Amino acid sequence: MEEELQSRGRRDILFEQAELYRKLENISVEVLSKYNYQEIRPPTFEDEKLFKRTIGETTDIVEKQMYTFTDKKGRRLALRPEGTAGVVRAYIENSLGKITSVTKLFYLGQMFRYERPQKGRYREFYQIGAEYFGNAHPVADVEILLLNMEIFEKAGLKDKVELYINSLGCKDCRQKYRAELLKSINSRSKDLCKDCHNRMEKNPLRVLDCKHDRDKFKDLPAIENYLCDGCKEHFDGVQSLLDSGDCKYKVDRYLVRGLDYYTRTVFEIKSTEKLGAQDAVSAGGRYDTLVEQLGGESVPACGFAIGVDRTIELMEKTGQKVKKVFIAIAGLTGNLGLAGQAIKIARLLRKNDIFTEGPYPDKSLKAQMRLSNSLNSSWTVIIGEEEMNKNTVILKDMTGQSQEEIPLDNLVADLLGR
RNA sequence: GUGAGUGUAGCUCAAUUGGUUAGAGCGUUUGGCUGUGGCCCAGAAGGCUGGGGGUUCAAGUCCCCUCACUCACCCCA
Numbered sequence: 001m002e003e004e005l006q007s008r009g010r011r012d013i014l015f016e017q018a019e020l021y022r023k024l025e026n027i028s029v030e031v032l033s034k035y036n037y038q039e040i041r042p043p044t045f046e047d048e049k050l051f052k053r054t055i056g057e058t059t060d061i062v063e064k065q066m067y068t069f070t071d072k073k074g075r076r077l078a079l080r081p082e083g084t085a086g087v088v089r090a091y092i093e094n095s096l097g098k099i100t101s102v103t104k105l106f107y108l109g110q111m112f113r114y115e116r117p118q119k120g121r122y123r124e125f126y127q128i129g130a131e132y133f134g135n136a137h138p139v140a141d142v143e144i145l146l147l148n149m150e151i152f153e154k155a156g157l158k159d160k161v162e163l164y165i166n167s168l169g170c171k172d173c174r175q176k177y178r179a180e181l182l183k184s185i186n187s188r189s190k191d192l193c194k195d196c197h198n199r200m201e202k203n204p205l206r207v208l209d210c211k212h213d214r215d216k217f218k219d220l221p222a223i224e225n226y227l228c229d230g231c232k233e234h235f236d237g238v239q240s241l242l243d244s245g246d247c248k249y250k251v252d253r254y255l256v257r258g259l260d261y262y263t264r265t266v267f268e269i270k271s272t273e274k275l276g277a278q279d280a281v282s283a284g285g286r287y288d289t290l291v292e293q294l295g296g297e298s299v300p301a302c303g304f305a306i307g308v309d310r311t312i313e314l315m316e317k318t319g320q321k322v323k324k325v326f327i328a329i330a331g332l333t334g335n336l337g338l339a340g341q342a343i344k345i346a347r348l349l350r351k352n353d354i355f356t357e358g359p360y361p362d363k364s365l366k367a368q369m370r371l372s373n374s375l376n377s378s379w380t381v382i383i384g385e386e387e388m389n390k391n392t393v394i395l396k397d398m399t400g401q402s403q404e405e406i407p408l409d410n411l412v413a414d415l416l417g418r
Numbered sequence: 419g420u421g422a423g424u425g426u427a428g429c430u431c432a433a434u435u436g437g438u439u440a441g442a443g444c445g446u447u448u449g450g451c452u453g454u455g456g457c458c459c460a461g462a463a464g465g466c467u468g469g470g471g472g473u474u475c476a477a478g479u480c481c482c483c484u485c486a487c488u489c490a491c492c493c494c495a
Contacts, residue, residue, distance in 0.1 A: 007485095007486090008485085008486070008487090059493085059494095060419095060492075060493045060494080061493075061494075064419070064492095064493085065493075065494090081494095082494090082495080111495080113493090113494080113495095115419095115492090115493070115494080116419080116420090116490095116491090116492090116493095117487090117488090118488080118489060118490070118491095119488085119489070119490090120495085121493090121494075121495085125495075126495095127495060129495095195491085195492065198492090206493095211491085257494095258493070258494055259494090268495090276489075276490085277489085277490065277491085278494075278495080280494075280495060281495075282495070283494085283495060284495095304495095305495055306495070307494085307495030308495085309495080310495065311495090328453095328454080328455095329453095330453040330454080331453065332452095364452095364453090365453050365454060365455095366449095366451075366453090366454070366455080367447090367448090368454085368455090369454050369455035369456095370455055370456085371455085372454095372455065373455040373456055374445090374446095374455085374456095377455095380454085380455080382453080382454070384453060386453090394453095394454090396454075396455090398455070398456090401454095401455095401456095403454080
């Protein structure tokens with residue numbers, strides 16, 4: 001490959017893997033529709049300021065990881081590093097809150113962050129997300145959670161993920177907590193790593209998340225003791241309703257989010273086995289002040305985003321195969337009459353939703369059989385002059401050695417019956 | 419942005435202290451088997467050793483730069 005065509009963090013998603021992406025997307029759309037969420041496709045680029053205002057000016061995402069550029073008219077734009085900001089902007093801009101009192105939206109697609117790539121983290125990555133506007137009650141949080149878990153369940157990952165929840169409180173309780181936390185951390189600041197010192201200044205809550213120091217924090221003040229009555233009641237409500245919904249979860253009082261806009265409920269769905277250093281396959285929470293902060297009315301909201309690429313990695317470990325048929329031609333190579341017959345049969349099979357490969361008239365039968373084998377076909381259908389005249393085919397089971405001659409008219413029923 | 423490791427055939431990897439024409443397995447392909455795959459055997463194709471510069475009589479091997487990949491930190495889904 002020519003050197004100038006390479007660029008870091010670019011990747012191609014091929015074949016079986018692409019199939020898994022589509023499968024997860026289909027499952028998600030199906031589940032989301034059942035919960036009455038409607039699709040929205042916001043642009044992949046927005047005004048840079050949108051992300052600065054929503055995600056937080058001092059977060060790394062905005063400070064270092066955005067793909068920003070200036071267009072020909074001098075506008076400052078950015079490729080979206082996450083989905084919520086654009087959806088909220090669209091919600092306000094299109095007055096979606098005026099149509100119905102609650103609004104449920106979902107989106108899927110690529111996000112972009114300029115980071116050093118590693119396992120489960122790419123510069124262009126996929127998210128599937130949902131946002132629920134206009135309902136402050138814990139049922140909304142819980143609907144988002146149940147919905148999210150149902151997607152993983154349908155994707156065959158029920159035993160591979162766990163739900164962790166926490167409450168960060170509203171502005172008031174968080175401010176109080178933050179002050180106490182800072183005091184407590186400060187008193188032992190020399191024990192802490194370099195990164196934690198940095199976090200103390202930018203976002204003290206994230207100190208709780210530190211990989212090195214986390215174990216030293218068992219006795220730090222816990223957010224749950226600082227929640228105001230309203231926030232406490234809300235969080236209790238979430239837990240009670242999750243129980244009603246028969247949804248397992250763990251409360252993790254150290255669970256924190258990196259984005260500034262979260263209030264009250266936050267959650268992560270983690271893989272039970274390590275996916276490299278990253279184990280969160282989905283995350284989200286409530287953001288009751290964001291709509292107003294962006295110039296809309298005061299509307300409560302909550303949502304989630306699934307890390308599709310990481311979820312695919314999990315799904316790859318539980319792979320399943322599609323059964324395929326290969327159509328082979330016996331006799332002299334290049335026989336157009338036989339090729340025509342093969343095409344007719346292939347059309348017939350595909351019409352009946354059977355995955356069909358072939359024909360390859362210019363290969364010897366041996367070569368065709370080898371190809372069929374290496375394509376992992378379940379069966380090979382063989383036709384030659386003799387069979388065509390009798391209107392039959394030879395159906396060979398590729399998992400063993402057996403084959404039988406059957407009337408062409410029975411082929412579809414026979415295959416579907418197996 | 420920081421750190422460590424790695425770049426040789428489509429893939430996984432060899433190549434002695436720097437020393438002839440850079441090898442092997444898998445895969446691909448052709449044949450052994452004129453209408454039957456997997457196993458076996460024989461042949462073939464496939465390389466600017468990531469790119470550039472330097473040292474040297476001589477560089478895949480040593481040095482510098484650069485690009486990319488992998489993993490981790492940071493951050494986050």
